[in-house]
Amino acid sequence: MRPEKRGVLELFERSQRYVIPLYQRRYVWTQEKQWEPLWNDIRLRAEAETDHRQRVKPHFLGAVVLAKLRTFGRELEAFDVIDGQQRLTTFQLFLAAFRDVARELDLHVLDQPLRRVTVNDGLLSQDLERFKVWPTRFDQPGFHRVLDRVTGDPIEEEVQEARRAFRFTPNTMAAYAYFIQTLRSWLSQDSDPARRAEALFNALRRHLQVVTIELEEDDDPQVIFETLNARGEPLQPADLVRNHVFSDAARRRESVHTLFDQYWAPFDEDGSLWQTNESRGRLIRPQLAWFLTAFLTVKLEEDITDNVIFDAFKRWWSSRGPDASTESGLKELLRYAQAYQQLLESPPSSRLGVLHRRLKVMDISTLTPLLLFLLTDTGLAAPQLDLLLDDLESFVIRRFALGLGSKNYNLLFVRLLRELRQLPEESDLRDYVMNFLSRGVGDSVRWPGDSEWRDALLTAPLYKKVRPRGVAMLLEAIDLHLTTGKQESLLIAGPLSVEHVLPQRWTQWPDPVAPDGIPDARAWRNTLLHTIGNLTLTTQKLNTSLSNAPYEKKRGELAQQSRLRLNTLFQTQMQWDEQVIQQRSLDLADILIQIWHGPAGLAQPVESAPAVVDVPDTLTAVAELQESLVRRPIPDFWVEAGSAGDGLLLFSNHWGTRSVRYHIELVEDDAQVEWLKVSLRDTFSDGAPQKPHVQAALARLALSFQQTFGHDRTQVTPTELSVWLPDTADATTLRRALERLVILTRPALEQAAAQTRNREERDLDRMINHINPSLPDSLYFMVADIGTEKKWRRLTDAEWPSQVHYELELRGSDILLHLHDELPEGTQKSLLGSAWDDMVLAAQADQPGADLTAGVRPSGIRWLTLSPSADVTGELQSLSELNNRLQQLMTTTRSKITSALATESGS
Known part of the structure; x- marks a missing residue:
């Protein structure tokens, strides 16, 4: 391998081509994950260049792995892109946007330099050689249109309209639209756009770098590709499978384009069955991934899970023997794919169609490999197959209605598949299946009898x-x-x-x-x-x-x-x-x-005694949760009953408002099915200053929220994130869901709240963020103190009443540490009082030289105040001193307070 460091522009200044193999995945980078971070990296270097800083630190944007292609005659020098195709495509889309904005702003000085890095000039052997990057076939139309854009082509408007209508738009066009809008806005912010544009051009040439790795003859491109595939946007199993198959074909000197068009292209077509997403449990995958799982389960006769698809595929592919052609493997894949499609698209009135519909209702997909085997490898006539499907359906539906579960079906049906494949040709498959399923003992595999x-x-x-x-x-x-x-x-x-x-x-x-x-x-x-x-x-x-x-x-x-x-x-x-x-x-x-008939030859069916089933009362579960939250509160939150009496509300004191809340309620869906909905809601009015910040936070949280709880039981709107649980959920399940929702969403909401805070509040936040990591688990800052003009934050222990707490106060440029006893008169106050004077003396002895005072107010509040001499305008050194003083104060006093307060409960 020959590595070389290059600037972004240097990649494209020569007349040469980067060809992305047709079997590589399409362009999948997105705004939030890649375009925005890339732009921020570029912008920071461009702004540093604008400010004429003496030294601008270069920024590394990743690596590109290339293999030189054989060219002939007048053909331009060309490279296969082994890894880094997403990055190269994005660079070209960015440069095209830069070129077009520069034209809009009449920055003619950049016309020729930007044309040189987006178009190959000179004598070309064919027209498409003018493109410096040539993407996969599915990305070529959009990419072609962007790089060859003519004045008046409404690319941006089309992208915006497609998004409003939830309609597909080529990702290459979406990236171009993002970059051109971002660049237009950024360049126009300067009174001299030409100055900024020149700085941007220089940053791309000097300060933004890529490492290119050019492979030599002895290097194996496929091994390197698989090693590097996790960088950037993770590859899906189908991407890895496709690359493996056609890299193998290229090594064998087989016709890659012909094989791809004839066998694989339908798998990658937009809108095809294979690109349609389907959820199974909490996983959402394209049908192609689910098909590969079932196909490999049949071929390897073992349970194949989502995370081992590629490794399993390589094992099957190599098991065909060193002389097996790529075409023979693709033919076998296509034969099973046709059976899989038959299963999914059988007429609703057909036997197979009825079974498929009922399996979806029961959420049973583990039968699919066995069905594929029966459809492809047994040669059963339709009447025989229908009878066998009757038996399988009877088995799973009887168990489903009795609630016996399906978690062991994957192993059960793989074992049945393995045994059927070993039977002599003249065997009666239906008879064998009936006897196999009827032998099951135990709740995980038995077939319920009629009684x-x-x-x-x-x-x-x-x-x-x-x-x-x-x-x-x-x-x-x-x-x-x-x-x-x-x-x-x-x-x-x-x-x-x-x-x-x-x-x-x-x-x-x-x-x-x-x-x-x-x-x-x-x-x-x-x-x-x-x-x-x-x-x-x-x-x-x-x-x-x-x-x-x-x-x-x-x-x-x-x-x-x-x-x-x-x-x-x-x-x-x-x-x-x-x-x-x-x-x-x-x-x-x-x-x-x-x-739905019962098992074969069951002389003594298993009896089941009738029982009155106690169906949990949904509202009781909510009431139990409310009582639980009162006993064991989630720190920094307070709870109250819903106004209708059928739910509860949990308010975050971070906001000092009731307009953001967690809510648990009983709801009905369109089919009048009852659910327990656990949600986070934004009820701010449209004119509230917090509204845009909260909306942005909810939008950022949507993806991780759905990934955490599963797409199949979540709902996302601009003002609400909700989890839908069965109305039989108990209080423990509700609390677990609520706590997960709080843990997931709370940091983003705190960040959103901080954007509407004044300087003093932000300074307090900075101090607390520095202190928080070193706090024991039971200590927490009381966010009820967050609010307009507040300059203090209380710190309490979950084992104490909230009236006993430490306090962090900002007074001018000084920071004060307090310990307060604000308990009402009673046993606890008396017990703490007996220990108070000793604590004050111990604190004075432990922190010599510190300004430490103590006393009792007429209201009965005891106080201890420590001035650590830490300036709020200072950085880490003073914050570290503040934290050290606080930790020392807690070491001296916390165990004594806990012991004193525990004396009452112990007695």
Whole structure:
């Protein structure tokens, strides 16, 4: 390798080309992560150049790894970009923006220099050689348009409009739009834009540097690429796989362009199935990544997880043998990809389509590798395959409805796949699968029998256990089963709403009358409320209109409006009570047993004793959390009940306002499903000075917030970050979610608050930021002291009453340290008083030469004040002295205070 240090402009001053291989990933840098930091690095050096500083420290912008390409005749010298393509592309987009702004401002002196670094001049063998950087095929149109921009081309307007409409725009154009707007604003801020522009040009030439590493013949580009891939924007597994495949093809002298166009290009097309994101649990990945996971699980017969896709792919690729061609590997990949696409896009009425839809409802993806194997490698005819899919679906749905869990499915189905692959060709696959699944013992793998299945359907609160989507899946299956040749076959195309016939809020209905042996009629009703016998399907609009209406109204509407076979019952059922619910549960359970059969050869089915399930009361959980927060508060926050009585509010005293708050409340979504929402809200009015700072903080927090809690259960708006939890969550879960939200968001809010503070408050912040890292865990500054014109901050221990605290005060240019006892008269004050004089003497002895005074005010407040002689205008040395004095004061007094206050609780 031949490394060389170059300025940014030096990279492009010669007539040569940097060619990004077509199989490299596309341009993915973004404003927040890369464009803004890059611009700040450039701007600081340009401003230093403008100020004519004698020495401007050069700044290193990263490395670029190149491999020289063979050229012929009049072709320009060219290099393959092994690593650094994002950086090189960005430099060219920045220089194009600089060129165009300079033209706008009539800075003609820069016309030729900027043209020289954005266009190759002279005798060219082909037109595209004029581009100094040539990106991948998907980035070429936008890049071409930017580098060749003509006057009047509305690139900026198109980018802005696309963002407003949430429409795709090429990232190359978005980067150009950002840089041209930023440069236009920065250059126009100077009364002499030409001076600034020249300084910027000189900074790019002299002070902003890149290391280029040119590979020699013996260097392996692929090894170097994989070593360096984590720099910049991390590569996705599919990027690494693509690079590995086509680097291998290039080494074999195979036609890279032909292979890419014929086999891989569809995977990278915008808007294709493969680029569509899908969430599984908390992970959101393109379908291509999920497909590769399933494909490699089949090929290697082991559970492949998201973080090992690339290593697993290399193992499979090399296992094909040294003579296997790239094309044969890509053909095999494409064969499985077609089966994967068949699974995802099968007609909703087909057997495979129904199974896929139901697996999505249950959030089960671990069956996908086994399904791929059945679709590609078994040669099963459609009728045989459908029967086998029936068996698999029956297994997972019975377990799903009983809440038996799916966490071991990955290992179970990989083992089944491995055993099926080893069977002789003449084996009956369906018979083997039935026996394999029926042998399971233990809750993680067993297949529930008919008796257990029926009992659970009769007594379990299904609506709470499997959530509304799961209930809707079961009820849709019943409706389909009830449809005979005498009725129209209706395909339920959109999601329907689950309706409680006896409403969840049934206080307007007649009180229940329990049969003999049931001591609590209300508990009995609440148990039956969420069983399948009390549930049906309606449209969302009909569900909303029915709400908590009496049965007479509900019956008439359901009989008249619904076209579902499931709801024909309401044409003749004249009353609705617990006995009717129980009978309907029994009827529907028998139908579900017919739809999803049990295990094979189970002579003695596992029995399950019916039980009354205690469904947690959501409001009780919120009340318990409030009580918990009163006993164990989150430092610096205070809590109160929500105004409607169904939630609680947590206020941050950092703001000295109620306009930013944490909130826990019970809400309903559009499908009338209840959730517990834990949120951070900005309720500042639009004219408040804090508003823009808080909005910017929430926008910055959005991505890390979604990554922390998972995209599937979060919601982000300009004024709110919220986490949606099941309404069965207990107080411990709520507290954990609230604390994580506070920990994640609090620093950004503090920073936003600081931007509206005066000089004295900022000085206090600076001191506290210096002291905070050295404080023990239980000590915290009371942020209730933050507010207009306040010049002090209290420091207390979580084990003490807040009336006992240290205090940091800014008085002119002096800093004072206090220890205050502001307790009301009582036992604690007396106990602390007995230790106070000894503490004062000990503090005076420990800090000789310090200005330390103490006394008692007429109000009964005891005080001790230490003047450390630290000037607030000083920097680290005086702040360190202040911190040392505080630590010494706490060492002398803190254990004595804790011991004195603990005496009362001990007695």
